[in-house]
Amino acid sequence: MHLQKTNSTEDPHHEGVVQRGDEVMGFSHEKTTHHFRLYADGGAIEAEANDAKDAASRDQIRSHFGHIVTMFAAGNFSAPMLIHAQNPPGTETLKRLQDAMQYKLETTEKGARIRITTKDPDALRAVHEFMRFQISDHQTGDSLDMTKVP
Numbered sequence: 001m002h003l004q005k006t007n008s009t010e011d012p013h014h015e016g017v018v019q020r021g022d023e024v025m026g027f028s029h030e031k032t033t034h035h036f037r038l039y040a041d042g043g044a045i046e047a048e049a050n051d052a053k054d055a056a057s058r059d060q061i062r063s064h065f066g067h068i069v070t071m072f073a074a075g076n077f078s079a080p081m082l083i084h085a086q087n088p089p090g091t092e093t094l095k096r097l098q099d100a101m102q103y104k105l106e107t108t109e110k111g112a113r114i115r116i117t118t119k120d121p122d123a124l125r126a127v128h129e130f131m132r133f134q135i136s137d138h139q140t141g142d143s144l145d146m147t148k149v150p
Contacts, residue, residue: 031057032111036134038146041117042102042124043131048111061111069103069114088133093126101127 031054037044047065049057068079075098077091094101100120106113118124128146135142 032061034138035140036131036138036142038128038131038143039149040146041119041149042127043116045114045116045131045134046108046111048108050110052110054110058111062105062107065112065114066105069105072103072114072116073098073101088130088137090126090129090133093122094130097123097126 031051032047032049035044035046037046045065045068047061049055049061051057071077071079072094075095077088077095097118097120100118100123102115102117104115104117106115116127118127132144134140135144
């Protein structure tokens with residue numbers, strides 16, 4: 001994930017997110033860029049290798065995201081909890097409404113995307129809470145507002 005650089009003495013929580021993220025996800029924050037998107041029908045989690053020739057990071061992203069899609073569809077949000085050292089907002093609702101959720105893995109040229117969709121208003125609010133938390137905790141600088149699906 002490409003994150004805003006912060007001095008770990010200034011933000012020890014963020015340093016922990018980066019370190020735990022590398023371990024849980026299996027790819028380096030330094031070699032990849034991560035984004036979280038809010039859409040009218042849900043959102044997207046994206047990660048790509050910074051270098052188009054970095055097949056190892058690309059493949060690690062795709063493998064990790066494949067596992068995450070399976071876990072999320074089963075209502076298992078333990079990976080984000082391990083990364084953030086807390087249950088991200090929205091996950092309890094996403095677990096409860098797992099039958100109203102769709103998670104789809106999409107490959108990109110340099111990585112992958114998890115597309116999250118729902119028609120349930122409560123689930124949609126939970127997706128947006130989850131995404132906003134991710135944007136803030138990972139310090140990606142992504143918009144906290146809904147954007148159009150590309």
